[in-house]
Amino acid sequence: MNIKNIDPFAIYFDLRDGLSNKVESTKRYLSQMRGMYADEVSYEESLIKEDRLVYEFYELDIPQSSTNLMFGTSIVYPGKIGSEYFMTKGHFHTILEAAEVYYCLNGQGLIVMETPEGQTVVEKFQPGMAIYVPGRYAHRSVNTGTEPLVTFYVFPANAGHDYKTIEIKGFRVLVVEKNGEWTVVDNPKWG
Amino acid sequence: MNIKNIDPFAIYFDLRDGLSNKVESTKRYLSQMRGMYADEVSYEESLIKEDRLVYEFYELDIPQSSTNLMFGTSIVYPGKIGSEYFMTKGHFHTILEAAEVYYCLNGQGLIVMETPEGQTVVEKFQPGMAIYVPGRYAHRSVNTGTEPLVTFYVFPANAGHDYKTIEIKGFRVLVVEKNGEWTVVDNPKWG
Numbered sequence: 001m002n003i004k005n006i007d008p009f010a011i012y013f014d015l016r017d018g019l020s021n022k023v024e025s026t027k028r029y030l031s032q033m034r035g036m037y038a039d040e041v042s043y044e045e046s047l048i049k050e051d052r053l054v055y056e057f058y059e060l061d062i063p064q065s066s067t068n069l070m071f072g073t074s075i076v077y078p079g080k081i082g083s084e085y086f087m088t089k090g091h092f093h094t095i096l097e098a099a100e101v102y103y104c105l106n107g108q109g110l111i112v113m114e115t116p117e118g119q120t121v122v123e124k125f126q127p128g129m130a131i132y133v134p135g136r137y138a139h140r141s142v143n144t145g146t147e148p149l150v151t152f153y154v155f156p157a158n159a160g161h162d163y164k165t166i167e168i169k170g171f172r173v174l175v176v177e178k179n180g181e182w183t184v185v186d187n188p189k190w191g
Numbered sequence: 192m193n194i195k196n197i198d199p200f201a202i203y204f205d206l207r208d209g210l211s212n213k214v215e216s217t218k219r220y221l222s223q224m225r226g227m228y229a230d231e232v233s234y235e236e237s238l239i240k241e242d243r244l245v246y247e248f249y250e251l252d253i254p255q256s257s258t259n260l261m262f263g264t265s266i267v268y269p270g271k272i273g274s275e276y277f278m279t280k281g282h283f284h285t286i287l288e289a290a291e292v293y294y295c296l297n298g299q300g301l302i303v304m305e306t307p308e309g310q311t312v313v314e315k316f317q318p319g320m321a322i323y324v325p326g327r328y329a330h331r332s333v334n335t336g337t338e339p340l341v342t343f344y345v346f347p348a349n350a351g352h353d354y355k356t357i358e359i360k361g362f363r364v365l366v367v368e369k370n371g372e373w374t375v376v377d378n379p380k381w382g
Contacts (some may be wrong), residue, residue: 006325008304008312015206015296015319066257067288067326069345086318097258101345103294113199121199128206130343133259134197152321154260154292154345 004043006063013058015105018150018171025056025075026180028089035167038174039082046081053077054086055141057153058074068157074102075150076143082178085109090140090171092116094160097135103152104129108145110182114138114171122173122184125149138166141177142180197254204249206296209264211342216247216266219280226358227280229365229380231272237272244268245277247261248344254328259348262328265293265377267300267334274298274367281362283307285351288326294343295320301373302329305362313364313375316340329357333366335373 002121012018019181022061028141030043031051046052049108058072079086090112093100102111113121115136123131133139204211221234228234237243249263255369270277281303284291293302295316304312304329314322316332324330334340365378 002381006323008323008325010314010316010320010322010330012319013294013321062293062323067286067290067347069323069347071291071292071321071323073346095258097347099258099260101262101347103204103262103343109309123199123201128203129201130204130262131201132199132253132260132262134199137199152294152343154262155346156258160375180262 003069011060012043013152014074016150018075018105019146020058020073021174023058023060025058027056028054030054033089037081037084038187042082052079054079054090062157064183065156066156066158069154070157070159071152071154073105073150073152075148076141077080077144077148078143080177083178085142085144085175085177085182087142087175088140089163090138092138092162092165093135093155094162095158098159100133100139100153102153105150105152107143107147107149109149110142110175111142111173112140112142112171112173116162118172120173125151132174137185138171140171144175197259204264204343208339208353209266209296211249211264212229214249215252216249216290218247219245221245224280228272228275229310229378230275234272234274242303243270245270246279253348255348257347257349260345261348261350262343262345264343265332266298266339267332268339269334269337271368274369275336276333276366276368276373277333278333278366280354281329281357283324283329283353283356284346285353286349289350290326291324291330291344293322293324293345296341296343298338298340300336300340301335301366303331303333303362303366316342316357329362331362335366351363
């Protein structure tokens with residue numbers, strides 16, 4: 001696709017389930033989440049039972065320039081591994097300063113944000129809540145509810161994704177269920 | 192607000208009516224739309240009756256750098272001036288190449304897009320429809336329905352707005368009602 005020549009276009013994402021009827025989503029199954037959950041025994045037990053779809057999102061074919069925008073929906077399904085909720089892998093942007101906006105369409109959850117220096121901020125998703133993720137914050141969506149957590153996201157098209165840092169170090173905090181409610185705890189395996 | 196120091200934040204925009212409970216919107220009343228409608232007699236007659244709210248939108252206090260994003264909702268109310276539907280003024284971005292994403296939450300309408308060279312593209316808003324406005328396209332939202340047209344928008348925070356060009360020249364096309372349906376016609380007063 002030529003950077004100079006992108007044409008206007010329309011694409012449908014259902015306001016309720018987040019799914020598009022026009023393009024294929026990228027899917028992350030439990031088998032692709034090895035090492036992301038603190039409780040490795042529960043992870044392996046769960047995976048043997050079923051390789052569940054943890055989340056899916058859309059990646060559109062938009063030129064990766066600073067004046068273009070990437071957008072789509074992200075759908076995190078309800079579930080847990082041990083006491084830890086289903087979540088996205090989470091990522092920094094390759095251009096660390098690039099921000100991202102999330103607008104929650106359905107479901108209940110959290111976004112965990114963390115700078116390389118260790119500042120952690122957690123904001124709550126509920127339908128109608130827009131979350132601003134400033135540059136420098138890695139971010140992960142966590143479904144703490146019983147319905148799919150559906151968000152519409154936009155970020156600068158040249159931002160890129162750095163998944164590796166999180167895959168290696170993890171986030172400094174985990175979101176777990178305790179007495180039937182979510183709580184944020186330190187990640188014993190961080191680093 | 193310091194560009195280096197923006198913190199993560201959450202802000203609510205109702206998924207149905209688009210309104211926030213946290214910040215004041217910018218409101219555009221009919222009296223602020225003088226010269227924007229083709230039928231000036233109908234405009235003056237309508238204004239004498241009532242200075243109606245045509246549309247409102249949110250402008251958040253986000254640093255205007257290329258790595259930040261501006262976002263919020265836009266609400267265009269149903270109505271007509273003569274046969275021409277209620278609409279936003281429309282604008283180019285000051286950084287002409289800056290794109291914008293709209294995601295329709297409620298209502299029915301159109302987005303009219305136009306380059307300086309005269310390429311015109313019209314896309315249809317309906318709930319769940321995301322519209323990509325590439326750089327170089329001026330854009331205007333038009334409510335062709337009977338409910339508020341509610342969209343969530345995101346653009347690069349340094350994009351800026353050029354309203355003047357449209358205020359002086361108008362768009363090359365108008366959206367009017369004909370036999371109970373919308374239709375796009377040439378703007379006899381363009382230029």
